Amino acid sequence: MGELIAVEGLDGAGKNTLVTSLVAGWRAHGLSVATFAFPRYGVAVTADIAAEALHGEHGDLASSAYAMATLFALDRRDGAAAIRAAVASNDVVILDRYVASNAAYSAARLRESIDGQAVRWVAELEFTRFGLPVPDHQVFLGVPMSVAAERAVRRAQGDASRARDAYERDDDLQSRVDAAYRELAAAQWFSPWSVLDGTEDPDRVAAQLAGGGPVGRISSS
Numbered sequence: 001m002g003e004l005i006a007v008e009g010l011d012g013a014g015k016n017t018l019v020t021s022l023v024a025g026w027r028a029h030g031l032s033v034a035t036f037a038f039p040r041y042g043v044a045v046t047a048d049i050a051a052e053a054l055h056g057e058h059g060d061l062a063s064s065a066y067a068m069a070t071l072f073a074l075d076r077r078d079g080a081a082a083i084r085a086a087v088a089s090n091d092v093v094i095l096d097r098y099v100a101s102n103a104a105y106s107a108a109r110l111r112e113s114i115d116g117q118a119v120r121w122v123a124e125l126e127f128t129r130f131g132l133p134v135p136d137h138q139v140f141l142g143v144p145m146s147v148a149a150e151r152a153v154r155r156a157q158g159d160a161s162r163a164r165d166a167y168e169r170d171d172d173l174q175s176r177v178d179a180a181y182r183e184l185a186a187a188q189w190f191s192p193w194s195v196l197d198g199t200e201d202p203d204r205v206a207a208q209l210a211g212g213g214p215v216g217r218i219s220s221s
């Protein structure tokens, strides 16, 4: 059985860059690694509909935090068997966003703390009702909001398909999402969390995981 690790953070925090660096490092050590990135655009229709809603389509769909979270959750439910199979046949399975994204964004949208109804509902829906595997370890890649926003703007300028969505354009929401993630990490929500400094050079960010905890043991094996 492999280790299931979820990487979380704001839009533009550098999650994709960190995952790429971690995977290269682990593979160089001879480990077998599988990755999944949520939302699974082009794979799950619910992910595509959620993205379209965040870009202004589908009437008032995006106005409901619970409706949006349900779409993202159904994408994961659809991918659960593939994640379980990957965990059974690899040393590490790393996820770029997972259930905690729904917890952080839903709590932030509804201005609730992580002890509120939305976070409880996400856990009940995804871990209990949908039976999604609980990660062995979760990583929060922290950056000041201004850094995440600047990276998201730069990425949108360089790639028309990455135009910022309604969540990315909302600085107040991003700041509440950051606070929610920090609360989830402090509470060790469902598994041990590591908090990384995403302002460092990408390879140094990956190296921050070495030297302790389950992820560190993988990194250094």
Ligand SMILES: Nc1ncnc2c1ncn2[C@@H]1O[C@H](COP(=O)(O)OP(=O)(O)O)[C@@H](O)[C@H]1O
Binding pocket: 009, 010, 011, 012, 013, 014, 015, 016, 017, 018, 151, 152, 154, 155, 198, 199, 200, 201, 202, 205
């Ligand atoms: N540690 C870093 N230092 C500087 N720039 C970074 C770092 N990590 C990512 N970036 C850049 O920031 C942008 C967003 O990174 P990305 O990994 O796509 O973020 P996310 O997956 O969290 O949205 C990209 O242009 C990437 O090259």
Ligand SMILES: Cc1cn([C@H]2C[C@H](O)[C@@H](COP(=O)(O)OP(=O)(O)O)O2)c(=O)[nH]c1=O
Binding pocket: 011, 038, 039, 051, 069, 072, 073, 097, 098, 099, 101, 102, 105, 106, 165, 167, 168
């Ligand atoms: C996966 C997931 C994403 N989100 C949010 C975070 C992002 O603001 C938005 C889109 O996901 P994101 O990973 O930013 O996709 P991209 O930048 O490639 O379009 O959806 C949730 O609210 N819940 C979830 O479960």
